[in-house]
Amino acid sequence: MATTRQAFDSDSEDEMPPGWEERVTTDGKVYYANHESKKTQWFHPVTGKKKTVKGELPYGWERNVADDGTVFYVDHINQKTTYTDPRLAFAEEVKDSPLDFRQKFDANSTALQVLMGRDLSEKYVLITGANSGIGFETARSLALHGATVVMACRDIASAKQARAAILNELSKAKVEIMHVDLASLASVKMLADKYIQNGWPLHILILNAGVFGVGFSVTEDNLEKTFQVNHLAHFYLTRLLVHVLMASAPARVVVVSSESHRMSSLSEQDLVVERVSPPKASSFWHFDAYNNSKLCNILFANELNCRLMPHGVVANSLHPGNMMSSGLARHWWLYRLIFALVRPFTKSMQQGASTTVYCAVAEELSNVGGLYFNNCCRCPPSKPTFSKSMATALWSLSEKLLDRRERQREL
Structure with missing residues (x-):
């Protein structure tokens, strides 16, 4: 040759x-x-x-x-x-194996480049935190390629502005807005109930929203805020919509994690109700809480994939990029300053959304899950993410916390 x-x-x-x-x-x-x-x-x-x-x-x-x-x-x-x-x-x-990945995109690729040539007009996508930053660029990119995008946001006014920006770019774009406050499990339940009532299918669920740098705060569900917003609320939303996902198969769940998961101090012994609820301020450090929640994201995605793949639903997790100029650093002036200083050296929001979009639509991932991606390329996550027992323990803990909360609401 x-x-x-x-x-x-x-x-x-x-x-x-x-x-x-x-x-x-x-x-x-x-x-x-x-x-x-x-x-x-x-x-x-x-x-x-x-x-x-x-x-x-x-x-x-x-x-x-x-x-x-x-x-x-x-x-x-x-x-x-x-x-x-x-x-x-x-x-x-034509590939010889479904795990034969040929890298087509990299850190410089944008979400729109990943989507080039795709027609998503038959797809329904639900994205948490889609009103700003990476979530907005993810929603915008998918909507510009025909998908019906449901923006699940806490700030409805901001979501309306985001929707208007997309429609200004493509007037026939299909964008819906639904309210959710991930710091409230009742709000998550209301979102899921309304979505089901609308009778929409769900082909792609993107768990994007998150908080970083938040001081010790207890939610109305008596849980530490970073853990609930970044992990448990998304776990709950997925549980409530699982039958919609399976009925819409083939479907995908995309979990936005972070390279920060490599610095997590979380152990399997920590994954018990007594260690989580009620939360303890004395042992709290916001950076550690964030790292732990990002490890939970990958463990959840891996276990979810094992349970749902037989039903036509695959799940993958990803790192969008380092210290991008999104709203993630909004909770402390020092982080806002640091993120602003490194802005010229980090990805744009379009580049940050590329790996999320890749996991959501790449044909080569249609039957492949339980993987972790960075820069639109599969890469090995930290060693704890491969622990089946740790993933099972997190799943059990999450179920127990949610079941307990539902019983309390019934009283």
Whole structure:
């Protein structure tokens, strides 16, 4: 094959040699036509590899057939017509294994680049904390590609501004707003009940919202705020919507964690009700609480994937980026200052949303879960995340806390 590449003098091994044309069948199989020999083949004439594309056209495109049988494609958004199937721009090599990941994106990639060519018009997405920062760019990017995006936010006024910004960019975008305060389990229950009452499917659940740098604070549910907002409320929301997810399968749960999980001091012995409720101010340090909650995110995603994968639902976790200029640092002036100083050296919000979006829509992850991603690439998390017993202990603790709270409300 090296001789073949040299003979064609191509700058890229994937570039087509003279006289060849790349085409695609209606069911997504890529084939190659040689205009000189008038023959076709399934293998790339240079690499010898097979390729395929998914059956969907990019959002806004339509396939038409002329009276003489000629197939052409119309881009209604950009008002363009072409005879080349637009799916060819996103053709991928056929993999030998579902775990055969070829990195296509990196730290510089944006969410919109990850979504390029995708039509999500049949998908329903629920995102917590979607009114600002990474959550907003995630919601915006998915909505611009046709998804019905439900923004679950505590600040409704801010959410309305975010929705207006998306509609100003694409007037036919489908964006809904629902209220939730993750510091209140009753509020989480109200969100889930309303979502179910609306009769919507749920193809992608993105657990994005979180708090950082919060001093010791006890919620109305008698739990420490960082633990409840970053982990337990999302666990509860998923539990309440699990039947909707399974009925909508294939579906995905995307859990936004952080590289901070590597600094967690959490042990399996800590995952008992007596250590968590009532919370103790004497043993609290906000940075440690955040790190522990991020470890919980990965443990939860891994265990959730084990339980739901047989039902067509996969779960993955991710790190969006380091010290980005989001609202995460809003609770202490010192963190706001530090985050502002490092802003020129960190990702933009669009880049920060890329890994979330990748986990939400990447075709190669359609049947793969229980993994951790950074910069749109699979990477190994810390050793405790591989502990099945620790994940089970966290799951049991979460169930007990929620069951106890539900019994208290019934009294």
